[in-house]
Amino acid sequence: MNFRQLSTFVGICEEGSFNRAAMRLNATQSGLSMQIKSLEETLGTPLFERSARGVTPTYAGERLYDSAVDILSRLEGAKAELRNLAGTISGPVRIGLMPTFTRGVLVPAMSRFITDYPNVDVTVVEAYSAALMDRLAEGEVDFVVVPQDGGKRGMRSRKLGTDREFLVRRPNGNIAHLTPVRLADMVPLRLVLPAKGNARRDRLDEFIAANGLAVDKIIDMDAMFATLELVADSDYATVLPATIVRKDINGRDRWLHPLTGPELTVSFVLVEPARKAMSRAAAQFLRYLEEEYARSNAEWSALLNPTASNHQT
Numbered sequence: 574m575n576f577r578q579l580s581t582f583v584g585i586c587e588e589g590s591f592n593r594a595a596m597r598l599n600a601t602q603s604g605l606s607m608q609i610k611s612l613e614e615t616l617g618t619p620l621f622e623r624s625a626r627g628v629t630p631t632y633a634g635e636r637l638y639d640s641a642v643d644i645l646s647r648l649e650g651a652k653a654e655l656r657n658l659a660g661t662i663s664g665p666v667r668i669g670l671m672p673t674f675t676r677g678v679l680v681p682a683m684s685r686f687i688t689d690y691p692n693v694d695v696t697v698v699e700a701y702s703a704a705l706m707d708r709l710a711e712g713e714v715d716f717v718v719v720p721q722d723g724g725k726r727g728m729r730s731r732k733l734g735t736d737r738e739f740l741v742r743r744p745n746g747n748i749a750h751l752t753p754v755r756l757a758d759m760v761p762l763r764l765v766l767p768a769k770g771n772a773r774r775d776r777l778d779e780f781i782a783a784n785g786l787a788v789d790k791i792i793d794m795d796a797m798f799a800t801l802e803l804v805a806d807s808d809y810a811t812v813l814p815a816t817i818v819r820k821d822i823n824g825r826d827r828w829l830h831p832l833t834g835p836e837l838t839v840s841f842v843l844v845e846p847a848r849k850a851m852s853r854a855a856a857q858f859l860r861y862l863e864e865e866y867a868r869s870n871a872e873w874s875a876l877l878n879p880t881a882s883n884h885q886t
Contacts, residue, residue: 578588578612579641581605582620583848586638587710587727587819590627597711613814627680642727642848643790652848666854669705669717672797673736673841677816678865686861691853701795702772702791711782715855718862720772721840733863734870736814737877738837740830743805750824751876753833756781761789763809765800768793773839777812780837801827814839815873816866822876829879 584594585605595602613620620634630638670679679697687695698708702719709717709728718733740754748754753832756762765773774793781788792809794800797817804811805826812832843859845851851859 574612576645579645580848581608581700582612582637582672583632583638583641583727585609585621585628586630587636589629591793593831618684620856626700634687646849646850649848652850662690662854662857664852664854665694665696666852666858667696667714668698668855668858669698669708669714671701671705672699673718673814673817674718674862674866675699677819678862678869681868682858682861686858690854690857694859695858701767702720706844709846712846715851716843716845716859718841720776721842723843727847728844730842730844731763733841733843734866735840736816736870737873738812738814738832738839739812739818740810740829740832741801741804741818741827742810744824744826744828746828748830749826750828752828754830755834756832757784757834759810760787762787763790763792764788765792765803765809765811766794771795776839784835812837815885816869819869822872 581594581598581600584590584598588597591602591605592681595605598605609620616633616637619631619738620631620637621628622631676698683695686693696714698705698714700708705714705717705719706725706728708714708724721732740756740759744750753859766777769778770773780786781839792803794803800811803809818827818829821829
């Protein structure tokens with residue numbers, strides 16, 4: 574048994590297909606088949622059950638998968654530790670973020686990071702959660718930040734925090750900026766939302782249905798910044814987390830209203846491959862991103878709960 578065989582085995586387990594695993598590992602199907610055959614002969618037991626729909630691990634394969642992920646993660650951690658002995662943090666960092674984080678916290682975090690670590694090459698990929706998870710599975714990014722979900726095989730995650738959701742609309746009307754509102758009272762309710770199939774849209778549709786909200790019209794738009802511009806220039810509104818509307822606290826271009834009766838929140842998680850150890854450069858960038866996210870949360874807490882903030886101070 575060798576590390577290459579284990580890496581191949583893990584890739585096939587997570588993709589559920591020799592073909593997809595071959596593309597992910599930049600190898601041939603025949604080469605992967607030979608490695609798995611050799612591994613099965615070494616262990617004396619079949620590791621996969623084949624069918625027209627793909628492959629699934631046998632009981633032995635399931636047991637080996639957990640050990641293989643742990644072994645590969647430890648190997649990557651040892652490599653990273655040895656590289657770090659040189660003392661200088663360098664190399665590439667590739668991050669996948671939703672518009673919520675690119676607009677709300679990325680720039681101040683990036684500005685600090687590139688000043689402190691000039692030898693690191695940073696690449697940021699902006700997309701919605703499904704596309705980001707695909708990029709992560711394909712090894713194109715080191716980690717992603719997405720809304721909390723059920724997780725995916727081969728990935729580990731931890732919670733970053735929770736945002737309160739806001740109704741976002743143009744500055745007008747008799748309800749002042751930052752005043753809490755019930756969506757049921759916003760008649761007629763016209764919304765700009767991501768298209769159906771988007772995880773965020775599905776969640777908002779569930780919220781609307783569960784609370785019996787009457788929506789006059791919905792415009793499907795999978796373009797966050799166009800959504801923000803349309804909201805600022807029309808009678809359509811949208812629903813967004815606190816982080817992305819951090820720049821609108823002043824109320825100049827858009828008014829924000831915390832949702833109440835009931836309150837709506839969204840949680841965010843960091844997701845990374847379970848089989849790999851995060852590089853020191855990526856870990857440092859994540860630290861800066863989390864610090865800026867914490868600042869954003871503190872700003873909102875002080876604004877919306879001044880009594881509690883003063884008591885904590």
